[in-house]
Amino acid sequence: MAFNLDNIPKNQNSKNAPVASLESILKKEITFFNKPFSNKKKEAFYTELSVLLNAGITLKNALTLIGEEQRKNVDKVLIENIIKNIVVGKSLSEALRLARVFTEYEYYSLKIGEETGSLQKVTAELGLFYRRKNEQRRNILNALSYPIIVMITALFAVIFMLQFVVPMFVGIFKQNRVDLPWLTKVIVAASEGFQHNFGSIVFLVITLFVLRFFIAKKIWYKKYASILLLKIPYIGELTRKIYIAQFTQATALLVGAKVPLLSCIQLTKKMIDFYPLQHALSTIEKDIIKGKELSESLANYPIFDRKMISLLKVAEQTNQNEYIFERLTRQYNEDIQHQSKLLSTVLEPLIIVFLGALVGVILIAMYLPMFKLSTVIG
Known part of the structure; x- marks a missing residue:
């Protein structure tokens, strides 16, 4: 049965969605104020998370290691907030959704990975994506x-x-x-x-x-x-x-x-x-x-x-x-x-x-x- 997506609130990241033009394809990740968690950072995040999970490291420890590697304070705070939400009992997909810089596509992909026990595979595929x-x-x-x-x-x-x-x-x-x-x-x-x-x-x-x-x-x-x-x-x-x-x-x-x-x-x-x-x-x-x-x-x-x-x-x-x-x-x-x-x-x-x-x-x-x-x- 398909998911009911009609009542899903729009992700705030959509406010920065690109205009359908070639300039938007070139400048999609370039912002000068409040720069989001860019596609380049997401590639590294999911790739490293997949490797660490496949190595048998717990999700909390894997996120902690990834957070320590971040150079910018805003990225460190983002990972720390995700870890805090996981510690209080939320799933990874819910924690990322609350961060408001990840798309619904990522949320549902990770949610499916958690429900089917294939989180490592899904994170690897997201990194490849x-x-x-x-x-x-x-x-x-x-x-x-x-x-x-x-x-x-x-x-x-x-x-x-x-x-x-x-x-x-x-x-x-x-x-x-x-x-x-x-x-x-x-x-x-x-x-x-x-x-x-x-x-x-x-x-x-x-x-x-x-x-x-x-x-x-x-x-x-x-x-x-x-x-x-x-x-x-x-x-x-x-x-x-x-x-x-x-x-x-x-x-x-x-x-x-x-x-x-x-x-x-x-x-x-x-x-x-x-x-x-x-x-x-x-x-x-x-x-x-x-x-x-x-x-x-x-x-x-x-x-x-x-x-x-x-x-x-x-x-x-x-x-x-x-x-x-x-x-x-x-x-x-x-x-x-x-x-x-x-x-x-x-x-x-x-x-x-x-x-x-x-x-x-x-x-x-x-x-x-x-x-x-x-x-x-x-």
Whole structure:
């Protein structure tokens, strides 16, 4: 029988859930105030806890050892509070839930592990889950860090030229009454427009950032932002695979713990904050209640691969759901790693060529009248 999740209070960690955009995939764990127990820390926490429990160490002593390793005082206090709750009789899952920095997915996974006597296995799987999640994030950061730095540097160079260099040339042209080519007129018009509206542009950018902060949780924003993101060539497909990989990995862990399929869908839907996937899982949840097969329901949504649906159909017939979900997870993670490297390889030269051409056009536009001016002076 499936768990009843309708009355579960929302985890406070969901307040910091990412917006469906590529920036959110890159910056998900980066906060400047009250930094939560990050995915990197969770990977180390569950991995070490699994090793210690497998070594025969009691849960309290294992948590004590982990707490002593923490460098930051806030993390030490977090582990100490978990230990105190366990000492007064609460389970590990309940203690983590009270800490308010762990997800419902972790809570139910650990609860199932405690009830079935497989806590060591569940903690190991959670460590693996966060390790793969962190690897996905590192791959994207490695792929985009250099192109982003180059783009920002070039953007400031173009702004500097429009704000200071072009006006200097314009003053020379006006003094000598030089007829300007059409290309120069376009650049001069862009420079003048930029200077006159510089304050408005800065205000608009700041307003957009502040506005997005307030509307980030709105359903309509998540919907249209995710649709726009998925339509971006290559990046949209990479983003889709990242979230599908999280779905297959989370489902594999729950299916391996003998959680009913309906509960798996409910938990993963609450965990993965990506509108197209959440919307699809909401309908799939209703289909499963009506008696439909998972593969049949997935086929109605383009976010799921046809190959994935075919494999799940076979898994349902052979009762190999856990194996298929684990295989799909490995496949998606390999694809993500490959596409991330390819993205970096493709983006770097494209950005350099584009920005180099942009700076070159500005310089050519400024020097064309200089040739006329030298001819007149000669």
